Amino acid sequence: MIDTLIVLAKIVLALAWFLTLTLYLTWLERKESAVIQDRIGANRASILGLRLIGLFQPFADAIKMIFKEDFTPPFSKKFLHNLAPFTSFFFVAVTVAVIPFGDKIEIAGRTINLQIVDTHVGLLLILALLSLGIYGILLSGWSSNNRYTIIGGLRGAAQMISYEIALGLSLVGLILVYPSLRLSTIVAYQGEHFFGWIPKWGVFLQPLGFLLFLFAALAETKRVPFDLPEGESEIIGFFTEYSGLKWGMFMMTDFMEVVIVSCLLTTLFFGGWQVPWLFADGFHFPWGPVWTLPRAVVVILQLLAFNLKVFFFCWFQILVRWTYPRFRYDQLMDFGWKLLIPLCIVNIIGTAIILSL
């Protein structure tokens, strides 16, 4: 009974964390783009005159989207048209289940894993769920029965499939290095150090793999340098015929993918919740001193470290989105097939050779 309650609480907390972060990414996106472009950004949403640098903006947006008319065009295929945003939303939303937020903690003699499902196929599960997200795009493009949406859907499908290969292959090197596909094991493995100094993070083990995964993952989120499925200025994208909350779900999916990609980058390449030199009983500095900390402080530090890393990568992805112009379609395909995939294979072979020595 209590176990079930704990699992339910974990699900609720993880989803709340996920959705809050997603909601505030919209705010961060506006503000960060503004700061990059010497502007101020949305700061007018207020409650009783209290503005707080626009922190209420996401709620204002949400209220606006809820009260907008949810219009289903008469020429669309109704069932699929309604299904598409939910497909897209669902497959991203469930990925948070396998993300390890922190180490195992013990409360009242009960071991609680700060991860909803500690499955031994964690990495594969995330990749599978992320690739299922294509169905949302394809379905919305097809069922809207509009030329531009179908162009968007087809572009989306082609892009996703191309980059899915690079995404998978870029992780093969990592899988060769790490002992398991279980994400908690991967994170625990990254708690060790080279020569007692450098943390054994994925980015130091697989620098090329990290770059390749970064590019492939950016393409997977289909945000600006790779936003051909949307292509605001030319085809308006696969969600042209959506309005109100369903359009909002596509938007949310975009931002949720940003968060998930940040979580993956953190977990796989930047040590997840590991803090350098922090062990279960406190800091062990490589130059000698040991700073013992109570268990609770260690757990909180680790949770903070995870959040900080995820936040940094969210920031980084928004920076990328506001720096680069969109790829041309042939450049996109060239980049995926002629550069990323061969480099992935080189990375795999190089890793295998080094490991077999």
Place this chain on the structure above:
Amino acid sequence: MIKALAYFLEIIRGALVTTRHFIVNMWFHILNLFGIKTKRKGAVTIQYPEEKKEIAYRHRSLHRLLKRDNGRPRCVVCMLCATTCPSECIYIEAAEDPADDEFQKYPATFIIDLSRCCFCGFCVEACPEDALRMDTQKIELAEYSRLDLIYDLEKLVQ
């Protein structure tokens, strides 16, 4: 391959430009947040209704009619402004006042229809009596009704 590498370097340079903007602007934003006055601000934005940019001295803003010492408008109804107006938005009716020895002609009505006015300033250039100027520095002229944009003598003299 070399081409791809060159692109890659340029990509990194682009990211550095935006990162520099972000960090520099964020630094000034944080300083201002803690109440430290800096010569430079984090953003070039002017928060319009609260903050206003100073209008240039020669800016052509809302018209006004100048008055003589006796309180009458300086206008002598020569109709030059109404003639030169490209938008044909000035309407003047003359009246006569025999009591005034110097300027017997004066405008009974002087209407500028701001919904048609293009603020070219030709009327001001044309006026031989320096009766009309566009130096009120008022630029917020929006109204809910078009009738409110028709400015008559009373509104223009103020």
